[in-house]
Amino acid sequence: MPWTKIFSNQAEFDLALGGQGLRALSFREALVEAQRFLLQDDPRVLLMGEGVDDPGAIFGSTAGLAQSFGKDRVMDVPLAENGMTGVAIGAALAGLRPIFIHMRNDFLPMCMDQLINHAAKWSYMTGGRVNVPLVVRSIVGRGWGSAAQHSQALHGLFLHVPGLKIVAPATPYDAKGLLIAASRDGNPVMFFEHRWTFDYVGYVPAEAYQVPLDQGVRRRQGSDATVVAIGWMVNEALKAAAALEAEGVSLEIIDPRTLLPLDMPLILESVAKTGRLVIADTACHTGGTGAEIACRVAEWSPGALKAPVVRVDFPDAPTPASTALEKTYYPDAEAIAQAVHRTLREG
Amino acid sequence: MPQLSDIPPQDRRRLWETMLLIRRFEEHIVDVYGQQEMQSPVHLYIGQEAVAAGVCLHLRPEDYLFSTHRSHGHCLAKGADVFSLYAEFYGRAAGCCRGKGGSMHPCAPEVGILGTTAIVGGGIPLATGAALASKLLGQGRVAVTLFGDGASEEGAFHESLNFAALKALPVVFVCENNFYATASPIHQRQPHDDIFRHAAGYGIPAAQVDGNDAAAVYFAAREAVQRARRGGGPSLIEARTYRWKGHVGPSCDWENGCRPKQELEQWMDRCPLERFTQRLLQSGDLTEQDIRGTLERTDVMLARELERAKHSPPPASSEVWRHVFHETK
Ligand SMILES: Cc1ncc(C[n+]2csc(CCOP(=O)(O)OP(=O)(O)O)c2C)c(N)n1
Numbered sequence: 309m310p311w312t313k314i315f316s317n318q319a320e321f322d323l324a325l326g327g328q329g330l331r332a333l334s335f336r337e338a339l340v341e342a343q344r345f346l347l348q349d350d351p352r353v354l355l356m357g358e359g360v361d362d363p364g365a366i367f368g369s370t371a372g373l374a375q376s377f378g379k380d381r382v383m384d385v386p387l388a389e390n391g392m393t394g395v396a397i398g399a400a401l402a403g404l405r406p407i408f409i410h411m412r413n414d415f416l417p418m419c420m421d422q423l424i425n426h427a428a429k430w431s432y433m434t435g436g437r438v439n440v441p442l443v444v445r446s447i448v449g450r451g452w453g454s455a456a457q458h459s460q461a462l463h464g465l466f467l468h469v470p471g472l473k474i475v476a477p478a479t480p481y482d483a484k485g486l487l488i489a490a491s492r493d494g495n496p497v498m499f500f501e502h503r504w505t506f507d508y509v510g511y512v513p514a515e516a517y518q519v520p521l522d523q524g525v526r527r528r529q530g531s532d533a534t535v536v537a538i539g540w541m542v543n544e545a546l547k548a549a550a551a552l553e554a555e556g557v558s559l560e561i562i563d564p565r566t567l568l569p570l571d572m573p574l575i576l577e578s579v580a581k582t583g584r585l586v587i588a589d590t591a592c593h594t595g596g597t598g599a600e601i602a603c604r605v606a607e608w609s610p611g612a613l614k615a616p617v618v619r620v621d622f623p624d625a626p627t628p629a630s631t632a633l634e635k636t637y638y639p640d641a642e643a644i645a646q647a648v649h650r651t652l653r654e655g
Numbered sequence: 656m657p658q659l660s661d662i663p664p665q666d667r668r669r670l671w672e673t674m675l676l677i678r679r680f681e682e683h684i685v686d687v688y689g690q691q692e693m694q695s696p697v698h699l700y701i702g703q704e705a706v707a708a709g710v711c712l713h714l715r716p717e718d719y720l721f722s723t724h725r726s727h728g729h730c731l732a733k734g735a736d737v738f739s740l741y742a743e744f745y746g747r748a749a750g751c752c753r754g755k756g757g758s759m760h761p762c763a764p765e766v767g768i769l770g771t772t773a774i775v776g777g778g779i780p781l782a783t784g785a786a787l788a789s790k791l792l793g794q795g796r797v798a799v800t801l802f803g804d805g806a807s808e809e810g811a812f813h814e815s816l817n818f819a820a821l822k823a824l825p826v827v828f829v830c831e832n833n834f835y836a837t838a839s840p841i842h843q844r845q846p847h848d849d850i851f852r853h854a855a856g857y858g859i860p861a862a863q864v865d866g867n868d869a870a871a872v873y874f875a876a877r878e879a880v881q882r883a884r885r886g887g888g889p890s891l892i893e894a895r896t897y898r899w900k901g902h903v904g905p906s907c908d909w910e911n912g913c914r915p916k917q918e919l920e921q922w923m924d925r926c927p928l929e930r931f932t933q934r935l936l937q938s939g940d941l942t943e944q945d946i947r948g949t950l951e952r953t954d955v956m957l958a959r960e961l962e963r964a965k966h967s968p969p970p971a972s973s974e975v976w977r978h979v980f981h982e983t984k
């Protein structure tokens with residue numbers, strides 16, 4: 309299916325799908341299109357964030373929107389992340405549908421009080437009478453010495469907080485469909501993007517559509533091992549699958565797309581078939597999304613695994629600045645392929 | 656109004672040399688950045704040199720300095736080593752953070768720089784805490800934090816002013832108001848741009864100075880540091896200045912529509928280094944020959960240290976796992 313595929317550039321897309329008359333957009337453009345639609349379609353939607361209206365436009369992902377909708381609906385905000393998150397939550401309580409945008413995940417810890425103690429709790433504390441229709445977009449940085457405070461991937465932290473939904477799109481198609489669904493959802497939704505996906509190209513229909521917030525997708529059919537890959541790691545998993553295919557190993561790739569709710573039926577179905585599970589995440593190792601997935605597999609299908617689960621993720625260390633150390637720090641397709649080999653050896 | 660003659664001659668000279676060092680240190684980065692070997696996001700300080708120079712001249716090596724993402728000038732003025740900064744920006748093992756921090760997180764504990772945060776506003780409470788430690792330990796050290804106009808929007812700024820005033824802490828808050836946070840102009844983020852006014856609500860003495868006038872910064876900082884040192888509590892200095900380069904990286908940003916070119920040119924006409932150079936030439940503190948000589952010595956030294964840093968070895972990959980926790984011996 310064309311919308312499950314991703315290409316590193318337009319030429320690759322044209323080669324594979326261009327002949328079918330399909331439209332290609334980059335991940336970045338897909339985000340712009342989703343927000344443009346939301347702003348047009350619903351007067352309650354507004355974008356808030358540091359630099360949303362500036363020439364950089366959040367790595368281009370809000371390009372042109374301030375010009376079209378004005379600075380009241382595409383609103384630059386002071387550097388006051390927790391307070392401004394509270395403002396966005398208050399506005400959401402009182403009838404708006406804000407999309408709050410951070411250029412880096414690393415600024416989310418500034419907002420923990422408002423997100424965790426307020427947004428996540430509000431529906432419950434009010435007995436379901438008042439909800440928080442808020443989306444928080446934030447981007448994971450990587451490379452060029454971004455270092456410890458500009459390259460964290462913190463989606464796993466939020467898994468532990470009931471009341472927040474967590475989304476991590478890997479493709480342009482999902483970026484658009486999930487963002488529209490997140491804005492319509494009526495709950496606080498943490499929307500995690502990876503900077504390196506921004507230039508990736510894929511099929512994106514021009515019309516508005518939603519990707520449901522609880523459905524993963526099988527990116528590749530295979531029979532020997534399952535890789536559950538999150539965000540950017542979907543790309544690495546696809547590369548690993550191509551390399552492994554040459555060796556006669558058939559990889560199935562599951563992209564959960566939303567981490568909470570998590571599409572466990574899809575994952576369990578795949579593991580039941582392959583009996584081997586590798587989880588590839590763009591975050592640190594301990595206590596993360598991979599741990600949760602592995603645990604649920606163990607809880608729900610303890611007999612399905614023929615070999616121990618292997619996680620491919622970042623070391624339990626902050627990101628080093630040095631390019632030499634980044635090379636060691638970040639796992640890639642090769643690391644996924646090695647993990648797959650391990651599950652094949654051990655089972 | 657204090658005169659240049661109120662600055663001791665050796666301080667005049669040091670002020671000028673520090674500004675020159677910072678300017679050329681940054682320009683050397685501009686020159687090599689295109690080689691793409693210095694893989695670190697550099698936030699250059701060109702245009703703001705008078706602030707770091709004028710403030711840090713009053714500090715002792717054991718006094719504390721907490722900086723920001725735009726740290727280079729602050730660190731140099733406080734006495735950090737040129738080679739270990741350049742090596743850090745190149746991600747080398749010999750860097751001041753063993754290549755783990757990069758341009759945004761230099762440290763030099765030997766001169767009171769205990770680490771640098773790139774989370775905007777993050778350094779302000781840290782300096783306040785260092786001042787608390789100095790006071791409780793009876794050390795007589797002063798803590799200084801330099802930060803931008805954007806940081807003055809953070810809750811941590813206001814919370815720190817309150818606490819520092821409450822406990823009469825020896826801390827000097829120095830806001831470098833360069834009127835922008837990335838590409839966002841201050842009038843889009845704050846109702847007025849007189850940042851020094853925030854101090855009044857906490858009963859903290861404050862000054863607003865021309866941050867492109869090294870002497871003006873020098874006098875304001877002297878008063879504030881002396882106040883802190885004699886137990887008179889915190890001060891806030893707002894130094895109004897301007898950055899010449901883009902928010903990050905070696906190029907300008909007006910081409911991308913980040914700000915008006917004319918505005919940049921007006922500020923460049925008020926170059927802090929050039930203005931102070933002219934004053935010292937007039938006062939006889941400097942001669943054209945001094946200038947040439949110092950510039951040449953500075954450039955030779957910087958070029959040498961930069962080359963040495965560039966060619967020094969990267970950290971071993973095992974460094975990824977080291978120092979997550981403090982290593983006890
Ligand atoms: C808490 C936080 N929010 C946002 C950022 C992204 N950011 C880095 S520097 C910067 C602008 C800072 O402006 P200012 O404090 O005036 O310092 P200047 O860059 O002008 O020196 C922003 C928004 C950050 N690093 N930390």
Ligand SMILES: [Mg+2]
Pocket residue numbers: 803804805831832833834835836837
């Ligand atoms: Mg500023």
